[in-house]
Every structure is written in structure tokens, then in C-alpha cells.
Amino acid sequence: MDQAAIEKYLSGEATEDEVEALFEWINADPINERRYIDFKKVWAITSESNQNKAQAWQLIQKSIDKHKKRAKIKLLKYAAIFIGILCGTYFYVIHNTIENSPIQHSQDSITLDIGNGQLEMIDGSGDKAIVDNNGQVIGMQKGDTLNYAVKTNINHTISDVNSKVEDLVYNEINVPYGKKIQVLLSDSTLVYLNAGSSLRFPVHFISGLERKVFLTGEAFFEVAKDKDPFIVNANNANIRALGTAFNVSAYSEEIDVETVLVEGSVGIYPNKEQFSKEHSTVLVPNQMAVWNKEKKDVIVKTVDVEMYTAWVSGKMVFRNTPFKVIRKKLERHYNIQIINHNRVLDKKTYNAVFDIETIREVMQTLDESFSIKYTIENNKLIIE
Structure with missing residues (x-):
């Protein structure tokens, strides 16, 4: 694995096969993992000199070779070249998945509120049916995914079976810090929920009505196309789409609601108003709308989408x-x-x-x- 392959991944330009090959290489040898970690410390934004990157890579390689000769694998603590961005001195902060952290983590579980105070504990490694208070199967859990569009037989989904129900019935999933989960809604919209987030959603959507869910925290939505609009309510802002992919960050402790559009089109408008293109802020791909929930105004800017969606992977x-x-x-x-x-x-x-x-x-x-x-x-x- 060479410098260019790692840079391509860090720049968000690698294909799925290239990413898979990179991580196979990383996991094959502790030395490869250290080489990767240390190069990340010297990797600069695209405007920085490629010569600096190349020199840093050479230093890392030489240091690793030296350690090999001594038959030891040590942390290459001083291989990094830190590149100044502001005030002349900056650094790269590194992180890991929760499973590898040596700090003791909370044992709080992901919980699913299915109504009437009934809570289901969701174990990311388990498989089970989700049953409502009447004993009816409303969804299935498989690993880190809750599936409300699961097939009950070859021709029908749970949503189809319950399609005669006239009232919306809501479930709410709550994700503690340190965990993530995916939820496949009854219309086949896929939602990725980030740590510290909650989503309130109908067990099934009713044809002819808007498909509306309520978010606190951060989620990435891959909305299934349908004649009925899909609406995310987050901190008194509505984000409306028909079929699109976008990220919403709306943590309760933050003053802004950030919506980043990957593909399709969305409109942002206040919670108590009706949607119209004339009175909504409409985004095109690679734009972010920042809704200030106190001022109730919106600022739109072009962004690096990967910066806001990379957490999904x-x-x-x-x-x-x-x-x-x-x-x-x-x-x-x-x-x-x-x-x-x-x-x-x-x-x-x-x-x-x-x-x-x-x-x-x-x-x-x-x-x-x-x-x-x-x-x-x-x-x-x-x-x-």
C-alpha cells in the first residue's frame, strides 16, 4: 500500500473496493496500522505542498525499517509533521471506534419505545421481532438495523398488512453516546442515527398523508421515492423531500439545525408554516442550510459533503x-x-x-x- 492510496481515501476519492483493500492492508499487520496512523498525522488539506507529504512519508518508512531491524514494533511518536493552519501551529486530532477505546464506556442500551411505557432494549448483535402492545409484529431487528418494512410473506410488508389502520402509531428510538443504529422505515426510507440521537416515527405511513418523522440529534436519510412528501421535523424546523439523500444535525444543546444535501432536493421552512417553494429555502446538492432556531433565519452555503456525512461509514x-x-x-x-x-x-x-x-x-x-x-x-x- 502506498502513499497515494492512503491520500485518496483521506480525500474521500477512494472507491468501495479501494477502501476495502486499504483496511485489509491495515488489519494485516500492526506495522501497517502504525504507518497509516502516522501518515494521517502529516496528511494536509489539498492546498498544502505534496513535497511535505512525500518527505513525511519517507521519514515514516525509514523509521519503520529501523524498528524492524531491531525486531521491535514501537509507536512512531515523532514521525508526524504538523502543518500550521491558524496562528502558525495546528495539530491533527485522531480518533477510533468505540470498541477499541481503552476508556470504560457506559453500558446504556439503545432503547425503543413502542408506546404505553413499554421499552425494548436493542442489542446491536441480536436478532428479534419487535412486537406492539397487542402482540402484533411491527418490525424486526437484525444486528444494528431495525426493519419496519420487513416482509411478512412473499407479497406483503407489515405496512401493507396494517394499511387499513387510520391512526398513526409512533415508535421512538433513542441512541446513547457511543452507539449508532440504522432504521428502515415502513416506506423503505433508510435512516442512519448517530450517537446521542432520537427519532420518533410512525410504525407505518398512511397513504395520502405526509410522511413525517421527528429528530433530535443527527441522522442521515435516504428517502424512498413516493407521491407523499417526506418531512423531518427538527428543533422547530421542517426539512421536506420527495426522494433524496441528506444529513440533518439538530442536537438539542446546539442553536443551529444543519441540513446538508447529497442528492435530490429539499426545502427548509418553519415548523408552524405550510410548505411552499416561494417561502422555503430550497437546496441543491453540495449545499448546507443552517437554521438558527432562535432567530429563525436560514443561511445557505456550499460545503464539502463528506465532512458532514462520513460518520455514516x-x-x-x-x-x-x-x-x-x-x-x-x-x-x-x-x-x-x-x-x-x-x-x-x-x-x-x-x-x-x-x-x-x-x-x-x-x-x-x-x-x-x-x-x-x-x-x-x-x-x-x-x-x-
Whole structure:
């Protein structure tokens, strides 16, 4: 595996086969994993010099060869060349999936509220039927996916069987920090729910009515095409689509609702208003609408879509992102609390790609390069 292949992945240009080949190479040998991690530390945004990247790669290779001769595999702590972005000095923050983190994680489960106070605990490795209070099967769980469009026989779905029901019946899925889940709605719309999120949705949609769901947190929607519009309600904003793919971030503690369009078209409008193209903010692909829930206004800008959707595939991408934002996303992903007393650090902006590193590697990198002091205790990470 060479430098170009890794750069292609980090830039979001690799195909599925290339990504699979890269991770097979990473998992084949601990040395490959270290080479990959260390190169990520020196990988720059596209405007940076390729010569710097090449020189850094050569340093990493030489260091690995030296360690091989000694028959030891050590962390290549000082191979990284950190590229200044703001105030002359910046760093790359690295992260890993929750399974590899050495910090003790909360055992809180994903829960599904099926009504009347009845909660189902969702184990990401289990398979079971989801049954309502009347004993009727309304969905199936298979691993990390809840399926409300599951086939009950060769010709019908659960939604078809219940199509005569005139009242909407809602379920609500709640995802704690450190976990994610997929929900296939009865209309075959696929929803990816990020950590710290909840989604309230009808068990089945009624033909002729809008397909409306309620989101707190972050989700990526692949909306099934239908004559009835699909609407996401998030913090008093509505996002309306017919058949499209888009990401919505609407955490309750944040003042903005961010909608990023991947394909198709969506319209954003206030919760209490009726949709119309004239009075809605309509996006085209590669645009983001930022809805301020206090001012109730919308700002539209062109963005790097991957930066906002990479989490679906387990990758987090940041471009000139304040550390304050980065650490909040790390909190959700790792299910830890990060308390930062270094206000200078909080205001800087950074570039980073996260996928396989542990949280301890993140903090070790900060400490070694910038003398950032920290402690980890009782699932809290405190930066002095």
C-alpha cells in the first residue's frame, strides 16, 4: 500500500473496493496500522505542498525499517509533521471506534419505545421481532438495523398488512453516546442515527398523508421515492423531500439545525408554516442550510459533503474546524465527557480525519506535541 492510496481515501476519492483493500492492508499487520496512523498525522488539506507529504512519508518508512531491524514494533511518536493552519501551529486530532477505546464506556442500551411505557432494549448483535402492545409484529431487528418494512410473506410488508389502520402509531428510538443504529422505515426510507440521537416515527405511513418523522440529534436519510412528501421535523424546523439523500444535525444543546444535501432536493421552512417553494429555502446538492432556531433565519452555503456525512461509514472528517466542535463530536462517539480548561486550545481550528485510532492516542499526540496535560478518570477526560 502506498502513499497515494492512503491520500485518496483521506480525500474521500477512494472507491468501495479501494477502501476495502486499504483496511485489509491495515488489519494485516500492526506495522501497517502504525504507518497509516502516522501518515494521517502529516496528511494536509489539498492546498498544502505534496513535497511535505512525500518527505513525511519517507521519514515514516525509514523509521519503520529501523524498528524492524531491531525486531521491535514501537509507536512512531515523532514521525508526524504538523502543518500550521491558524496562528502558525495546528495539530491533527485522531480518533477510533468505540470498541477499541481503552476508556470504560457506559453500558446504556439503545432503547425503543413502542408506546404505553413499554421499552425494548436493542442489542446491536441480536436478532428479534419487535412486537406492539397487542402482540402484533411491527418490525424486526437484525444486528444494528431495525426493519419496519420487513416482509411478512412473499407479497406483503407489515405496512401493507396494517394499511387499513387510520391512526398513526409512533415508535421512538433513542441512541446513547457511543452507539449508532440504522432504521428502515415502513416506506423503505433508510435512516442512519448517530450517537446521542432520537427519532420518533410512525410504525407505518398512511397513504395520502405526509410522511413525517421527528429528530433530535443527527441522522442521515435516504428517502424512498413516493407521491407523499417526506418531512423531518427538527428543533422547530421542517426539512421536506420527495426522494433524496441528506444529513440533518439538530442536537438539542446546539442553536443551529444543519441540513446538508447529497442528492435530490429539499426545502427548509418553519415548523408552524405550510410548505411552499416561494417561502422555503430550497437546496441543491453540495449545499448546507443552517437554521438558527432562535432567530429563525436560514443561511445557505456550499460545503464539502463528506465532512458532514462520513460518520455514516465510521469516519469523521474535519476541515478548519474549531477544537470546541471536534471535542463535542469525540464526546458523542466515545461516550466520554471532555472538560477543557485550555481556552486557547478551544478556539483554534484544525484539520483531522478520524477512523481507527484510540482516544488515548489522540491525547498522547496532543501531549507529546504541545505539552497538553490531561487526566482520565471515571469516564471523564480533563484537559488542564
